[in-house]
Amino acid sequence: MSASHLLAKDFQAPGLGLFQWKPLFHIGPYAVAKPIVLVLLVMVIVVGFFWAAFARPKLVPRGVQNLGEVAYMFVRDEVGRPFLGKDTEKWMRLLVPLFFFVWVGNLMSVVPFAQFPVNSRIAFPAGLAVLIYLTFWVVGVKNQGFIGLLKSATMPPDLPKPLYLIVVPIEFVSTFLIRPFTHAVRLFANMFAGHILIALFATVAFHFLWDKVTPLGFPVGVLGVILTITMTAFELFIQAVQAYVFTLLAAFYISAGLYSDH
């Protein structure tokens, strides 16, 4: 056996078990586990923060309102306006809750004792993606009619006629069938992978600096600590980016329903 095998012979890498939680209690037939508690916490935090910020907004902002306005304007200028233009104000009522619900859910990954990204459970991103998909259908049919929506979504203008034979089925499948899945899975997979990475390095650090301290394993454990901290910082960035991308795509899908020239 090589040195590396000796070193790691008792080490158990974390796996999918990271995402399976024993029920804390039951409500009727439903088991309530940690992710459900966390998503309710997310709800309370997001509502609480924005209530503190915007319940009685002042013309000259003070304290939390300043922070809330920065958050609001980020979503408005970076997510809303590029896609929704003059309709941005109206859709901010969906985009602001969406962005902060997703982002705070992701942030749970680095909150002590929570330490679990809510959106690494597919049910949460899937629920949001379905809501956005339904919104796309509703505004699409309302603004363009059923046929108009199908046409604008599947037939890009100014293509040579024969190409439509290929383009229309591809566009149809991608827009109407695959879109909600990619929308949900993109967020889910990023949070899932990020959580596994942090968990792996944290387990390495714990195993080699606490469980089985050996002269050979010690530097590996130190490396685990360093990488845990680095990956946590990196995850903070990814969490924000994924919340941004999720909301951006939502804005884009809604704009595809609203306007036919996309």
Place this chain on the structure above:
Amino acid sequence: MFLAEHAVGLLAAESKNPSPLLPDTAELVVGIFSFLVVLFVLGKILVPRIQVTLAERTNAIEGGIQRAEEAQAQAQQVLEQYRTQLAEARHEAARLREDAREQGAQIIAEMREQAQAEAERLIGHAHSQIDADRQAAFIRLRAEIGELAIELAGRIVGESLEDEARRRGTVDRFLDELDDRARAGT
């Protein structure tokens, strides 16, 4: 980081893993519920409130800027007005000074002229007075000289001249001759 979770044993055993891609029904329900709560509170209440506030702020700032611009324009206008008035006043003052100087010079010239005329008049008056005096003196003298000369001549000649008219004619003639002589002499 995950020690707490491991220690408390909240994680389920790995053996009974369902696929992570299958959504859990309870989570789906609670997730959608939580989001709808957030959507309702933020979307229906809070976001509209901040939008109203932001719009009001924009109005207030734009209004403020507009008011400031108006005030500035007004100030500029008043300044222009003052400058124009000041320039006019300066111009007016210069004109008045010039007028005053001209008038002064004119007055001086007039006064000088008047004084000159007065002086000339006085001199002329004096001259004529002198002439008249001299004439008067001359006439009286002539008369007296005549009498004196006759009296003298009477005494010398010892005869009295009878004819008054003739006597006067002789004297006058004599005096005229004297005059002529004096005029020729000069």
